[in-house]
Amino acid sequence: ESQLNPNYNFENFLEGDSNRLARNAGIAVANKPGGTSFNPLLIFGGVGLGKTHLAHAIGIDIKDKYPEKTVLYISAEKFTQQYIDSVKKNNRNDFIHFYQIIDVLIIDDVQFLSGKSGTQDVFFHIFNHLHQNGKQVILTSDKAPVDMQDIEQRLLSRFKWGLSAELQSPDFETRVSILKNKLYRDGVEMHDDIIEYVAKHIKTNVRELEGAIISLIAQSSFNKKEITVNLAKDVVEKFVKNTKREVSIDYIQKVVSDYFQMDVNTLQSKTRKRHIVQARQLAMFFAKKFTKASLASIGSQIGKRDHATVLHACKTVDNLSSTDKQFRKYVEDLSKKLSI
Ligand code: ADP
Ligand code: MG
Structure with missing residues (x-):
């Protein structure tokens, strides 16, 4: 199973200056998987900026255009776990072989591999095999390759072979369109003033932006209150406070x-x-x-x-x-x- 979330498609991934390069690179890769110089395509950026969404969108688009291709999405954490299990069960080779016959391999959050030399080693071999055979590799990470720590040099240098594209924090306009799109999809109507209020105050990441609007909708329906700018103020204030100091x-x-x-x-x-x-x-x-x-x-x-x-x-x-x-x-x- 490719494990792709159908909602994480290109259509729902709104374009803005903050993501244009990465989004366009993703589209180019989806049009010709393995056939561009963006191999690997590495998408990097902070938490909640859309790395996972974009990685899925590429996979979904490839599946649409090339149904015969095998596309596999997996988090680096799960990949690591599978590798460890394969070593325990004495079938490391089956593990490697399984990954070497995939057409499009998407590994999310490769920063998770840092310090895990066994997994890095096996991934290095899988990567080389896929790359040599013109298969597409797509990676995401919370950091640019130059800033990655505890990743072997030979692997880092492979990461830099293709294109590293950054996702930045979306600007105000993009935040507004992301919110509008989400509300539209959920069938919720909301006044522009309110949408703009939320977009103005929640800037750091898209997950929080969506979170704030979801709490706002929930608040209004639990308390049977109309969604007003004042209610939005309350909710956003609480939301910002909660997310700010939630260090565990x-x-x-x-x-x-x-x-x-x-x-x-x-x-x-x-x-x-x-x-x-x-x-x-x-x-x-x-x-x-x-x-x-x-x-x-x-x-x-x-x-x-x-x-x-x-x-x-x-x-x-x-x-x-x-x-x-x-x-x-x-x-x-x-x-x-x-x-x-
Ligand atoms: P990351 O993997 O970088 O932490 P995600 O891909 O999980 O971030 O994105 C967090 C949320 O924000 C998801 O619900 C995703 O759909 C949404 N999102 C991020 N960027 C965009 C965008 N450009 N357009 C629409 N939704 C977005
Ligand atoms: Mg993610």
């Missing part, structure tokens, strides 16, 4: 461990190695700072420690950041990464 302890641990290039298990482990202890203390400090969780709850989520340990960690971070320049830099860098 898991997320903090992930950001801190990425920053120190360790995995979360290491950060949580019982080891007393200094740099690991410091990473753990920083995670506790930020969990205290950025979440409403109690000391006890922070402790239990960060390697099953007690509340006294968390309290001690917070004090240590405070002290070290006033006495140790390097440590202060860690705190500043991490603060930046964690404030959305």
Whole structure:
């Protein structure tokens, strides 16, 4: 099964300056899969900017034009899982063979492969085989290849062979047309003033834009209120607040461990190695700072420690950041990464 979502088609992917290059490259690839110099086509950009949607749209269009071609969409995470399973079950070769006979391979969120050398290795071989045989590869990533970390050089250089096209945040006009299109498809009528109010205040990503309009519709129907600019104000305000400060302890641990290039298990482990202890203390400090969780709850989520340990960690971070320049830099860098 190709696993393509039929709603994620080109028609529903509204064009604007922010996505024109990527969208047109996608159309070119869909017209001649494997037959353009955009191979691989790598679509990159931040969260909620339409990478997955565009990747599906290309797959759907190819399926329409070339029904005989096999198109496979898979997330890098699932691909990794399948690979690990194949190794466990001793059928790594079947896994490789399965992917080598596909005409169009779409892998979403390849940044997930960072640090996973086994999966990178197997993907390298699959990629080479497909490319040599004129098959199309489409990738998405949250970063441009130059900014990718912990991806083998030989794979990165393959990523750069074709075209890397960025999806940027849509401008106001595009945000309005995305909202109008969505409302139209859902059969909901809304006054232009309100649509424009939402589009003006929610700028960062399209998923949030859609989320805000969905909450607005829900609010009005639950409370049997008319959708007015005032209601939109309320909803948008709450929405912005909620999405802004929703940093979870898991997320903090992930950001801190990425920053120190360790995995979360290491950060949580019982080891007393200094740099690991410091990473753990920083995670506790930020969990205290950025979440409403109690000391006890922070402790239990960060390697099953007690509340006294968390309290001690917070004090240590405070002290070290006033006495140790390097440590202060860690705190500043991490603060930046964690404030959305
Ligand atoms: P990403 O994979 O980059 O995180 P998605 O592809 O999941 O983002 O997009 C998030 C949401 O925004 C989806 O519902 C998608 O349909 C919508 N979206 C993104 N860009 C556009 C666009 N240009 N036109 C219409 N909808 C869009
Ligand atoms: Mg996505």
